[in-house]
Amino acid sequence: MTSSTPALVSGTGIGQGVAIGVVARMSDPLPPPADSPSTRTQADEAERARTSLRIVARELESRGQAAGGAARDVLEAQAMMAEDPMLSEAIDEALAAGKTAERAVFEAFASFRDQLAAMGGYLGERAADLDDVSQRVIADLGGVPAPGVPSPEHPFVLVARDLAPADTAMLDLDKVLGLVTSDGGPTSHTAILAREKSIVAVVGATDATGLADGTVVILDAASGTVIANPTDQQKADAERRIAERQAAAVAPVTPGALADGTAIPLLANLGSSAGAQAAADAGAEGVGLFRTEFLFLDAGGTAPTIEQQREHYLRLLQAFPGKKVVVRVLDAGADKPLQFLNDAHEENPALGLRGLRALRASEDILREQLTALAQADAATQAELWVMAPMVSTVEETGYFVGLARECGIRTAGVMVEVPSAALLADRVLGRADFASIGTNDLTQYTLAADRMLGSVAALQDPWHPAVLRLVGEVGAAGAAVGKPVGICGEAAADPLLAVVLVGLGATSLSMSTPALTDVRASLLNYTIDEARQLAEIALAADGAAESRAAVAAAALSMKEA
Template sequence: MTSELERTIAGTGIGQGVAVGVVARMSDPLPEPADTPSTRSQAEESERARVSLGVVARELEARGQSAGGAAKDVLEAQAMMAEDPMLSDAIDEALAAGKTAERAVFEAFASFRDQLVAMGGYLGERAADLDDVSQRVIADLGGVAAPGVPNPEHPFILVARDLAPADTAMLDLDKVLGLITSDGGPTSHTAILAREKSIVAVVGAADATGLAEGTRVVLDAAAGIVIADPSDEQVADAERRIAERKAAAVAPVTPGALADGTAIPLLANLGSSAGAQAAADAGAEGVGLFRTEFLFLDAGGSAPTVEQQKEHYIRLLEAFGGKKVVVRVLDAGADKPLQFLNDAHEENPALGLRGLRALRASEDILREQLTALAEADAATDAELWVMAPMVSTVEETRYFVALAREFGIKTAGVMVEVPSLALLADKVAAESDFASIGTNDLTQYTLAADRMLGSVAAFQDPWHPAVLRLVGEVGAAGAAAGKPVGICGEAAADPLLAVVLVGLGATSLSMSTPALVDVRASLLTFTLDEARHLAGIALAADGAAESRAAVAAAALTLKEARS
């Protein structure tokens, strides 16, 4: 008999959704083209490659136009990959050696893929995008269909090694109940687009490769697990939770608050002004983290001008007229290198010249950004707050706040992502107007576990008492100084952990738009005293798993006592 443990597959859940359905598997990738000499001339093979690369680029652009949103940006980036001059040169080099167009494309894309994998982090996650473009070009060259999403007549849960952006963007959401991938992580394009489309997903579930076509599963993103061949009780529990989430989604949108009326503003994390309206419609009370690096990453080899930045910031601020908008100045370096800021090789870039350190080394870029933000602020009626990333000392805090004041920024603060700053939170609170805790990096640096490295993913858990103790230090310092303390990392999107964070002193929570509904409902279940009680239980635990389990049990006891 198969045990429950053997039927449970662990991964990383995206969002808090639950789905029940049968598995449909993604088709296998095309086989590697044979490495045999071409029977055509080099000119003929070159023309074949050029035409197919163009066909794929135009198809990806068309899909992007159809999909819109973040998918449009992702697919347009893929289209640019297909016609990248460096890749074209590598293809030409292989063709000159007598390769077929299929083999030349395969080798050129594989070489660039390996380079991205070696870089790791955000760029490493983009390697799968190159694989997808390569497969599409080779398929076009061979006159066959590229591997893609199956199309059964019934709703299904899609299982794949990983999903290409072009496939994720065009999923039929009336049929696809959820996604399971064996590869990928929380920053993969599959995860990013699943969040945007509110698709129930579990990624990085390595054992999902063993799920057979037609197997019935419960996909529990909240728990980060997949249950194969679930029992009737497990299916009934999942269906109950699905119904509860649907009811919460259509409930009237109210400001974030605890059961006793304590206000906890719920804000949105955004990477561009394009998502502002959707966030406002979902009840976001403002923006708790606007990531400006994507504006710079899209600018190519030079920084965007003051006018270009100002135009972008004005669109964002106008979308949240009268509400708080927290903008993070450029956070480059580590997994987001920029040629015009810091593209020098570093052995350990996560501990190198990144965030505010990189901006101080190129202060003209920081000054231009503050100029654009101040001018956008003057042109709108939103409440602009500006913060610096990767601040590790009191001196850096003092430097940034003084510089922001020089440009007329009225509310200037810092992100707490480095343990040293959390341990000096009382001094930081005396120098800045607010603090915002980035739990992703704070967890990475506290547990010494690279947040992009799959081999240490188990350590990347904000439920760990060591991380929560640092959050509590910042919360206590903020309360003593009368300064706001926000949370803008992924931890804020965990409905139960959000309650614990409030119990530790967080005065606002910022998250991806789809998480707002679940977190709002969770906060309304507990009073401030109960949140503090749950926080105490979390701090008393030995590790992340124990912390999560103890709080979940205590929360259930509190709910049962009221029913």
């Protein structure tokens, strides 16, 4: 796309930001090492491979410590990949066949990458991380720089096939105005870290490969588009929106509410206690989803003790005195295997032994987590709520709530991520204290579209009326029995969709910290009656694109009236 004619590239926007800049492309990956016999001894090649694997692991750990936050967790996980015993065994097998260290590393990592990609789910999304580690090790073996972020003297929009966590974590935000990738999805590590750093990003933009160096582009994360060679009018509109967002960012922080004063608490999604203070500073009125997976993944081959867990939960709860903190118990299983929980291979892990199902099969782990949470709750002033993931039946709801009460948890609820739970929401909420809708998985299961699979990414859209109808079922059930219904999936971070979700009965919204400002500002434009009108318009559409377009047009009319 080197001509001066405006061109549009579409993908998935991360956040609501807008950026204008010139393209700088990521360097291409290293070519596969030649598959020729080694001229060294097997022992020499083995030592070369071990040395480079160790060097890369330490470099990733160092970058993680420097970056902090979620980046640290991601990079430490990558460092563990570099020294994984199973990968080392595969490398040794290739070396025994006479391969060079470079080729042995390439083949071993490629084999594991293909296995992860085939599994889908959480591990499918980690396949790209393996590619990055492989490239870094091969570059070290060859004595050449690993492919990385360009460093022009001017600010730029970075365009890449995908961006490794190590690169995303260390981006110079004074230079990088925005990020466009042709691969990846809204739950990739690139997207996760872009949200944490408030980087304007559009991921999964397949046609981005045609964006040439030096091309002027507008990134519009709200619409998930990249405009190449924009007109003067398009530039002016983008600059106006950038200025409006900057003004909103420095405006006084107020509780989430609609234009008529209807309170809609805005909460934060967190993956570790390290992000709690930043969320509180950004105006989060509590935590709507605290993921506990990293605490368990970091523990290695055994589950963390009650004492270790309690200290972690204490740090989180102490950051929100007097405020609601919703903790999700361990959401792991076949797609996020843990040796001490369930690491058995499954053909379709998204439909397998995960979430509450896996915990129920290892109830001692669930009991210990609930006990640690209850102890932390007793020692702090926060309002602790605890919920179970992947609940699909009324019986499972009763099991979890009963066990939570037995362990000292005062407020116990469930996540609604499976259509069966949404359709029986009145009975589920008859037993649970609250429900929280995970729109990412609910969309996946409703539309039978793997959320990690690029070929069906277009179906992974929470604007779809089928998904929204299920949200409405839960909202109506909550209103009927007087139980809260929150939203903690990525849909809550979409400012306009957030209004629709409130119109469908959501009583609180939880999102990544950077999204709070945009959603807060959006809610203030509509009354509860207008939110319900927009919800009805969304439900009347035939598909996700039609739903989004119809609501956008109606919302514009409301503002102009």
